[in-house]
Amino acid sequence: MAKKSYLSIDIGSQHTRAWLFGCPEDQYRIAASSEVDTTLIGDDDVQRGVWNAIDRIQAASTHLLLDHQRKLIVKNSDPQVGVEAVGLTTSAGRPIRTALIGLTEPASLASIRRLAGMFYCQEVLSICLTDGMDIGRQLQSLMQADPDLVIMAGGVEEGANLPLISASTAIRLFYKHIPGINKPQIIFSGNSVIADQLKLDLEAGDDLYVTDNIRPGPELENISAVFPAMLQAFHKIRCNQVKGLQELIRKTGARLLPSAYAINRVTNYLNQVSKNGKGVMAINIGADCSSLSAVKDGRLTSSVVFSRMDEQLVCETSAWSSVQVEHEITSSYLQSKTIHTGMLPATLEDLAIEQAWARVKIQNCLRITKQRFPGFDYELQSGLKSAYEPIIISGSVFDKAPTLGQAFLMAVDGIQPSGISTILLDRQQVLPALGSIAEFEPMIAVQVLDAGVLQNLGTVVSVQSTAREGALAVKVEVAQDEGGRELVDLRQGELKRFELPLGSKVRLYLSPEYHADVGMGKPGLGGWVSLVSGELGVVVDLRGRPVQLPAKSDKCSSVIKSWLWELGG
Amino acid sequence: MALEKLIIHKGQQICRSFQLPMRGRVLVRTGQRVTMGEPVAEFYVPESYLEFDIPSGFKIRPSKAESCIKRLVGEEVDAGDIIASKGGIVQRIFRAPQAGKVIAIRNGKVMLALGSVKHVCRAGFPGLVVELLPDRGAVICTTGNVLQGVWGNGKNAYGDLAYLGGSDQNPFNQEAINTKMEGKIIVAGPCLKQDLLSKMVDVKPAGVIVSSLAPALQAECEKLDFPVMSLAGFGDIQLDECSEAMIFTMMGRQVFLNAHVPDPAVGMKPEVLMLGEEVAADVLFQDEFAFHVGAKVRLTGKPYTGSVGEIIDLPAEPERYASGLVLPSAVVKRSDDQVIRVPLANIELIY
Numbered sequence: 043m044a045k046k047s048y049l050s051i052d053i054g055s056q057h058t059r060a061w062l063f064g065c066p067e068d069q070y071r072i073a074a075s076s077e078v079d080t081t082l083i084g085d086d087d088v089q090r091g092v093w094n095a096i097d098r099i100q101a102a103s104t105h106l107l108l109d110h111q112r113k114l115i116v117k118n119s120d121p122q123v124g125v126e127a128v129g130l131t132t133s134a135g136r137p138i139r140t141a142l143i144g145l146t147e148p149a150s151l152a153s154i155r156r157l158a159g160m161f162y163c164q165e166v167l168s169i170c171l172t173d174g175m176d177i178g179r180q181l182q183s184l185m186q187a188d189p190d191l192v193i194m195a196g197g198v199e200e201g202a203n204l205p206l207i208s209a210s211t212a213i214r215l216f217y218k219h220i221p222g223i224n225k226p227q228i229i230f231s232g233n234s235v236i237a238d239q240l241k242l243d244l245e246a247g248d249d250l251y252v253t254d255n256i257r258p259g260p261e262l263e264n265i266s267a268v269f270p271a272m273l274q275a276f277h278k279i280r281c282n283q284v285k286g287l288q289e290l291i292r293k294t295g296a297r298l299l300p301s302a303y304a305i306n307r308v309t310n311y312l313n314q315v316s317k318n319g320k321g322v323m324a325i326n327i328g329a330d331c332s333s334l335s336a337v338k339d340g341r342l343t344s345s346v347v348f349s350r351m352d353e354q355l356v357c358e359t360s361a362w363s364s365v366q367v368e369h370e371i372t373s374s375y376l377q378s379k380t381i382h383t384g385m386l387p388a389t390l391e392d393l394a395i396e397q398a399w400a401r402v403k404i405q406n407c408l409r410i411t412k413q414r415f416p417g418f419d420y421e422l423q424s425g426l427k428s429a430y431e432p433i434i435i436s437g438s439v440f441d442k443a444p445t446l447g448q449a450f451l452m453a454v455d456g457i458q459p460s461g462i463s464t465i466l467l468d469r470q471q472v473l474p475a476l477g478s479i480a481e482f483e484p485m486i487a488v489q490v491l492d493a494g495v496l497q498n499l500g501t502v503v504s505v506q507s508t509a510r511e512g513a514l515a516v517k518v519e520v521a522q523d524e525g526g527r528e529l530v531d532l533r534q535g536e537l538k539r540f541e542l543p544l545g546s547k548v549r550l551y552l553s554p555e556y557h558a559d560v561g562m563g564k565p566g567l568g569g570w571v572s573l574v575s576g577e578l579g580v581v582v583d584l585r586g587r588p589v590q591l592p593a594k595s596d597k598c599s600s601v602i603k604s605w606l607w608e609l610g611g
Numbered sequence: 612m613a614l615e616k617l618i619i620h621k622g623q624q625i626c627r628s629f630q631l632p633m634r635g636r637v638l639v640r641t642g643q644r645v646t647m648g649e650p651v652a653e654f655y656v657p658e659s660y661l662e663f664d665i666p667s668g669f670k671i672r673p674s675k676a677e678s679c680i681k682r683l684v685g686e687e688v689d690a691g692d693i694i695a696s697k698g699g700i701v702q703r704i705f706r707a708p709q710a711g712k713v714i715a716i717r718n719g720k721v722m723l724a725l726g727s728v729k730h731v732c733r734a735g736f737p738g739l740v741v742e743l744l745p746d747r748g749a750v751i752c753t754t755g756n757v758l759q760g761v762w763g764n765g766k767n768a769y770g771d772l773a774y775l776g777g778s779d780q781n782p783f784n785q786e787a788i789n790t791k792m793e794g795k796i797i798v799a800g801p802c803l804k805q806d807l808l809s810k811m812v813d814v815k816p817a818g819v820i821v822s823s824l825a826p827a828l829q830a831e832c833e834k835l836d837f838p839v840m841s842l843a844g845f846g847d848i849q850l851d852e853c854s855e856a857m858i859f860t861m862m863g864r865q866v867f868l869n870a871h872v873p874d875p876a877v878g879m880k881p882e883v884l885m886l887g888e889e890v891a892a893d894v895l896f897q898d899e900f901a902f903h904v905g906a907k908v909r910l911t912g913k914p915y916t917g918s919v920g921e922i923i924d925l926p927a928e929p930e931r932y933a934s935g936l937v938l939p940s941a942v943v944k945r946s947d948d949q950v951i952r953v954p955l956a957n958i959e960l961i962y
Contacts, residue, residue: 079614083878136876177722178660185656188633211662215715215722221634221654223747373826374846381761381844382615382911383875386938386956389913393934444935 046126047073047105048483049114050475051092051294052301053080053132055330056384056438058088060095061475062103062125063486070489074103075470082134087286089293116295129478130296131304133328135283137164137348138276141189143180143209145171145196150232152414153256154193157231157265159414160344161272161300162331163191171196171205180212185219189226190279192216193268195256197233206232210243217246224282225249227275231256231268251275266342269303276300297481302326302333302346304477308487309434311480313337315488316431323430324473325407325457327400327437329383332407336418336430343418345411347403351376355402361591362398362455364602365391372398386442393444394599397452400439404456424506425458425587429561433459434496436468446577447609450499451602458587461561462503462571466496500539500578503550506587507558507565511535515558515584516568519551534558534584537605542579547572550580578609616900617909617959618759618882619853621860625755625884626741630748631732639749641741645734647769647867652748657711658726665695665719669703676719686713694721735767736867736884755886758857762824762845763870763881766838770817770868772861772883774798777822778850785810792816796868796883798858801847802828818868820883823848823917838870840881843909848917851909852946853961861885900962902955908943912957919961920945930954 045065052059058080064073076098081091096114100107106123109115115124140163144151147170158165167187169180184192192213197203213228220226228246230237231253244250251271258264277298281288291298305324313322321338329349336343360372375395379385387393405422412420419427435453443449446467453465472495476487507515513534520528520540532538542548549572556566573580585605591598635654639645665676679695682688688707697703711725738753773792777783777800785807788797792814802808802821808828811819818838824845832839842854850858861883870881906922924942930952931937938954945951 083875177662177720181660181722211715211717211720211722215660219714219724221656223634370826371846374844377826377829377845378911378916381873381875382957382959384615384956385911386936386954387912387934388932388936388938388954388957390934392913393936442936
């Protein structure tokens with residue numbers, strides 16, 4: 043009997059994408075997909091873009107999705123008609139203005155800051171209840187900050203609660219007196235002893251969500267306990283902000299998820315099935331924001347970082363440009379991008395700025411993630427400190443890159459991975475769709491990912507060494523199943539690509555010098571590595587961490603160009 | 612990629628909503644004529660909040676606190692009014708330090724909202740109120756010429772428009788920036804140097820419109836107390852022919868400059884308006900807003916930033932560009948008759 047079909051929709055700030063997942067031969071596959079412009083601007087209705095995307099899917103496939111009244115057919119008895127369920131994710135919309143109220147900075151505030159950072163929130167106020175701010179000032183700060191969302195936490199179970207009870211007075215008065223059209227959403231994830239009293243005190247009805255304690259013990263953190271409440275608050279806030287979203291949800295029966303949250307589900311799954319003992323990472327670079335999702339040893343690190351531009355980031359972008367560009371021109375281009383968010387580079391100079399900006403956005407995303415998650419194994423000075431396998435990259439800057447080498451180098455320069463990692467490109471940006479539909483049919487994500495929906499760009503071997511530039515660092519032997527062998531000595535400072543047939547099974551023997559660490563456990567330790575070659579084969583990166591760019595800008599661009607040439611242009 | 616629309620149009624019906632960021636009181640009615648700067652809606656927020664803890668302030672048991680409170684929640688108080696008092700040998704009184712309102716009494720604590728700060732939403736141009744937005748503001752309509760830009764510093768003003776040049780045909784005459792420009796809306800070419808901006812600030816204009824702005828001057832422009840609008844964005848961009856033609860119609864006439872901070876999320880752009888032109892017939896029968904052959908466009912990406920022209924073809928196949936990107940494109944005949952291919956993503960439709 044034929045299995046049912048599922049539809050997934052992802053609304054981005056620039057594009058709305060839709061996928062139809064079908065099961066023609068006992069394996070779920072992408073039956074059809076479409077990408078259209080998002081219709082969010084001004085008085086536009088987000089539904090227009092979504093129905094446009096569904097129309098295109100229906101035109102591209104033989105599957106009937108809409109009835110004669112152009113309504114989506116959901117849960118039809120005939121599996122050949124309509125869809126069983128719809129997944130809906132969004133990364134579009136303004137940052138959610140969020141006030142954080144916690145008992146102490148290093149404990150509850152840090153926890154709710156990490157939580158907020160996963161859900162497209164922008165911190166507009168932070169109140170530490172041990173700082174002695176009186177209720178009047180708390181209330182005034184809340185009124186001035188005008189948040190869409192208030193998250194309050196603090197107190198381990200059975201621990202301190204008086205400051206929280208006091209702060210609840212400020213929140214109650216704020217909720218009652220704020221003249222905003224839409225009332226703020228309030229999440230309490232602190233000491234559960236006061237939960238009932240808080241419900242009575244706040245008088246916020248459906249706008250209050252009380253969850254399990256995010257910090258049940260002094261050294262314990264339980265962020266996932268707050269996810270259901272965050273999802274409900276996200277749903278309500280976005281429905282208030284985005285015209286047509288509420289109606290779309292009603293018509294499709296979908297549950298709205300943040301795109302980054304849906305990606306977390308997929309990275310979690312990949313980490314569970316991975317047998318290499320390394321973590322899994324996914325990075326998305328969008329027009330408005332970047333998101334990172336990393337899972338290692340079952341621990342999730344997830345962060346959404348909104349794009350901003352300041353002088354330091356402009357300087358970093360100029361430095362990473364593969365074409366020598368004046369600072370003023372870089373600045374003008376990036377400023378123009380804030381006004382014309384959909385603008386695309388037509389010249390080599392603009393492309394170089396765009397790709398340099400992508401590197402800086404990745405680095406900024408990792409940097410801010412590290413601030414939010416001090417345990418995240420990344421340092422600005424040394425890049426990632428442990429290996430992730432695979433690293434999945436997505437975003438139109440990667441999809442649209444004229445060559446795969448450019449996409450690969452942007453990722454490696456931005457992430458600066460450690461050890462041995464495979465870089466996969468999510469060209470269709472399907473991860474949010476798989477994450478959202480997984481709650482209805484988990485096999486879709488499993489089977490679609492197994493079918494190779496992610497493009498294997500290649501494997502990077504990052505060699506860390508203290509040796510001077512030009513010194514012998516590692517001997518590499520590449521042995522292919524089909525016979526060929528290649529033995530090469532590689533020196534510190536090099537970026538070396540081994541071109542291999544796509545999909546071929548390769549054995550790599552790494553023999554590092556005593557000072558070089560190839561990710562096998564300690565410097566000097568080498569061995570055989572088996573892998574399947576990606577589009578670019580294997581790349582050995584001996585440029586050190588962080589990748590050092592020459593001080594002079596003309597030399598920077600020529601060095602970056604030489605790396606690009608090594609990767610095929 | 613969302614379609615970008617830029618209005619440069621004569622005899623346009625202009626309807627804009629003016630609304631509060633929060634719920635407040637609407638001060639106008641449908642059918643009312645309003646002047647530039649007239650309040651449309653207002654709301655008040657307290658200046659500060661004060662909590663008085665009676666048990667600790669009066670040094671009494673919490674159970675006695677309620678009996679000391681002399682006011683009810685919601686009651687308005689003047690400066691000096693008694694909020695709570697305790698009799699006995701040692702009398703204690705708590706008075707309101709300034710006018711305000713009792714907003715909460717709980718557990719022996721009184722919360723006062725003191726003072727009030729008025730926030731007003733004003734009309735950005737004179738016109739007729741055609742629709743009320745309950746608790747928020749109103750939609751005001753008029754007719755006239757519209758010239759939109761892409762960046763503004765969030766201020767607005769009105770005054771006579773003075774054009775100092777700034778296109779290839781009419782080079783920018785910096786000498787014309789003199790005391791005669793005081794109180795006027797100056798239109799100039801690219802403003803790339805601090806000296807030039809300072810010179811314009813010194814003559815105390817009502818507002819400044821430039822064809823483009825150096826990114827380094829953006830922060831300073833944001834601080835100025837008069838409106839500044841950039842027509843084409845950032846970098847060295849000459850004034851385009853469409854904008855210049857509209858400026859010629861406005862020269863010496865009173866214009867209203869609303870230099871909104873652009874918000875791509877809501878499609879808000881800064882604009883200059885000249886009121887009074889009759890609505891042109893073509894405006895009443897406009898085609899759907901979409902790329903089409905014959906559409907007037909302005910280009911945003913390099914190498915043609917700021918150029919204007921007309922779409923003469925929309926090829927079905929995407930084009931490869933110098934950057935190597937393969938993108939959906941339009942064939943555009945520029946105003947200098949040069950025919951070029953540009954990505955659709957780098958086009959603003961002139962409307």
